[in-house]
Amino acid sequence: METFEIELESFLKTILPVPELYEFLLIAQNLSKKRGEFLYFAGGVVRDYLLKTLYKKEIERVKDLDLVLQGDLKSFLKELLKKVKGEILFESQFLTYKVKIYLNGKKFLIDFITARKEIYEDIAKLPKVFPSDFKDDVLRRDFTINTLIIGFSPPFEGILIDLVNGKKDLERGLIKPLHLNSFVDDPTRIFRGIRYKVRFDFKFAEEFFLALEKCFKKEALKKLSATRIANELKLYLNKEPEEKLKELLETTFYLNIFEEAGIKAEKENFDSVIRLLNELRNELNIKEREKFFLLGLLNPQFLEQALRLGFTELELKEIKKNIEFIKKYSKDWGRMSLWEKIKFFKKFSPSYLLALAIYFSEIREEVIKYFKEYRKIKPELTGNDLKDLGIKKGKEIGELLDLLRRKRIEGKIKTKEEEKDLIIQFLLKKSEN
Numbered sequence: 513m514e515t516f517e518i519e520l521e522s523f524l525k526t527i528l529p530v531p532e533l534y535e536f537l538l539i540a541q542n543l544s545k546k547r548g549e550f551l552y553f554a555g556g557v558v559r560d561y562l563l564k565t566l567y568k569k570e571i572e573r574v575k576d577l578d579l580v581l582q583g584d585l586k587s588f589l590k591e592l593l594k595k596v597k598g599e600i601l602f603e604s605q606f607l608t609y610k611v612k613i614y615l616n617g618k619k620f621l622i623d624f625i626t627a628r629k630e631i632y633e634d635i636a637k638l639p640k641v642f643p644s645d646f647k648d649d650v651l652r653r654d655f656t657i658n659t660l661i662i663g664f665s666p667p668f669e670g671i672l673i674d675l676v677n678g679k680k681d682l683e684r685g686l687i688k689p690l691h692l693n694s695f696v697d698d699p700t701r702i703f704r705g706i707r708y709k710v711r712f713d714f715k716f717a718e719e720f721f722l723a724l725e726k727c728f729k730k731e732a733l734k735k736l737s738a739t740r741i742a743n744e745l746k747l748y749l750n751k752e753p754e755e756k757l758k759e760l761l762e763t764t765f766y767l768n769i770f771e772e773a774g775i776k777a778e779k780e781n782f783d784s785v786i787r788l789l790n791e792l793r794n795e796l797n798i799k800e801r802e803k804f805f806l807l808g809l810l811n812p813q814f815l816e817q818a819l820r821l822g823f824t825e826l827e828l829k830e831i832k833k834n835i836e837f838i839k840k841y842s843k844d845w846g847r848m849s850l851w852e853k854i855k856f857f858k859k860f861s862p863s864y865l866l867a868l869a870i871y872f873s874e875i876r877e878e879v880i881k882y883f884k885e886y887r888k889i890k891p892e893l894t895g896n897d898l899k900d901l902g903i904k905k906g907k908e909i910g911e912l913l914d915l916l917r918r919k920r921i922e923g924k925i926k927t928k929e930e931e932k933d934l935i936i937q938f939l940l941k942k943s944e945n
């Protein structure tokens with residue numbers, strides 16, 4: 513075990529997202545001293561601090577403060593929340609707590625973790641956890657670069673503890689699992705390792721490949737649940753810099769992870785999926801983006817594999833139906849008018865339509881335009897305006913609003929006045945008949 517002295521005040525000032533938290537941490541520190549329980553920082557927050565200060569890497573501000581207590585965390589938090597206004601929001605089966613606190617009228621979320629040992633009884637299944645000491649807590653972790661801890665109270669106040677040469681691997685930029693069974697225990701670590709490698713521009717250590725081999729041999733990725741696979745892939749999209757997405761997907765592909773997980777990812781799709789995600793950034797909500805991203809990775813001939821990405825049987829049926837539908841129409845695509853195409857696009861949910869635009873490149877450009885432009889074009893006149901102009905309530909109003917929208921899209925009318933004229937002409941024609 514190697515130890516180094518750390519200037520705690522400068523550490524805290526560097527990592528804290530907001531200065532208000534400083535005082536809160538001092539209260540927590542005093543409490544741990546009074547109770548004689550060891551409190552420390554672990555994981556990403558320590559890793560990123562070292563990358564920033566020792567190795568001058570550009571690191572975004574740390575978002576998660578992982579604070580670990582070697583002791584009785586529940587009773588610790590009860591006492592802490594008598595000193596600070598706040599509440600426990602969530603207690604997990606892994607002895608972790610999400611705590612909301614109020615400081616100077618602002619709300620903060622902090623994760624507290626019990627120092628724990630993990631036991632994996634089954635391949636790719638969640639572990640059993642037991643409270644333990646900081647050594648077990650370090651040794652249960654995924655990669656050596658994530659094992660460094662900084663003590664916040666005695667017996668290691670202001671001490672950086674390095675049990676497995678994590679500091680050296682951080683210096684050399686190496687992604688190294690702690691043992692060769694690491695990915696058999698928890699194959700999600702493979703995706704995590706890929707994220708760290710790509711995020712920091714690091715290299716995989718020899719041990720990474722050996723652990724991967726073991727994982728493939730035991731078919732652990734096949735045993736990983738679809739929800740957990742989907743969650744890991746969604747982190748590529750939501751947690752990593754946008755410009756790294758291609759490298760993340762390609763690394764996953766070349767390491768054969770998709771295949772081993774039972775997913776036939778189509779490498780040729782990656783570029784167009786990324787392009788559409790970027791171009792339509794403001795047109796989709798997070799759920800729609802995620803669904804499109806996952807579906808877009810697949811080859812439409814092997815769509816069953818959507819089940820390995822967390823889609824339900826019902827969703828799969830719907831997507832397949834959509835594909836049959838589009839195949840039927842694609843023969844006439846060239847002859848369909850713009851309006852007919854728009855009516856056609858409207859039938860699909862946004863994420864499915866975009867996945868179809870990946871599978872059928874002939875509709876792609878028009879789908880993009882549909883999201884960016886056509887979908888937003890609406891008449892200025894409202895249903896009520898039409899009633900005021902003398903149209904009777906009911907189906908006719910809907911049809912006329914549709915007609916106005918169509919003329920707008922086709923560029924035949926541009927102003928509210930022109931819309932009114934069109935309606936008046938319609939009424940005149942109707943009275944003539």
Ligand code: CTP
Pocket residue numbers: 554555556557576578652653654655658659698700701704
């Ligand atoms: N961890 C692990 N195995 C996992 C998930 C997490 O060993 N399958 C450990 C890692 O040591 C990690 C810590 O739990 O450092 C916290 O996990 P998380 O918050 O997901 O990652 P961070 O280290 O905070 O890194 P980042 O959020 O920057 O990706």
